[in-house]
Amino acid sequence: MSDAKMKVEYGVTELTGKLNDRTSKKTEDWHDDWNGRIMIDGVQYYLNARTRDSGDGEWISMKVVRVPDDKQPKKEGDGDDTAKLDDPNFTL
Numbered sequence: 001m002s003d004a005k006m007k008v009e010y011g012v013t014e015l016t017g018k019l020n021d022r023t024s025k026k027t028e029d030w031h032d033d034w035n036g037r038i039m040i041d042g043v044q045y046y047l048n049a050r051t052r053d054s055g056d057g058e059w060i061s062m063k064v065v066r067v068p069d070d071k072q073p074k075k076e077g078d079g080d081d082t083a084k085l086d087d088p089n090f091t092l
Contacts, residue, residue, distance in 0.1 A: 011037035012073050017047060037067065044072050 010018040017038030022031070032048040039045075044067040049060050 012039055012044070014039050014042065019047060019049060032063075038064070042075065043067075 007013075008016060010016045017036060019034040019036035021033070022035055023033050026033070032050045034047075034049040036047050037044055038047050046065045046067055047062060048065075049062045052059050052061050
């Protein structure tokens, strides 16, 4: 095992996520208390959460929505290679 630490970018590195407290910026009660992103199997998702009270106590509800393909973070090694291969004028 290497002594070098892997750089972790929460919400971008696999199986990590981050939530930002948005309670001070809420302008409507229905706005989420927290929002952020998570990364699962190389796909990034938006994560929204809010505190609920059901009479049995407080709990947190969450909603996960896939980030659109054009807003997904680039993966290591991604580049214009695919575009080059699709170009009929490109030769190896």
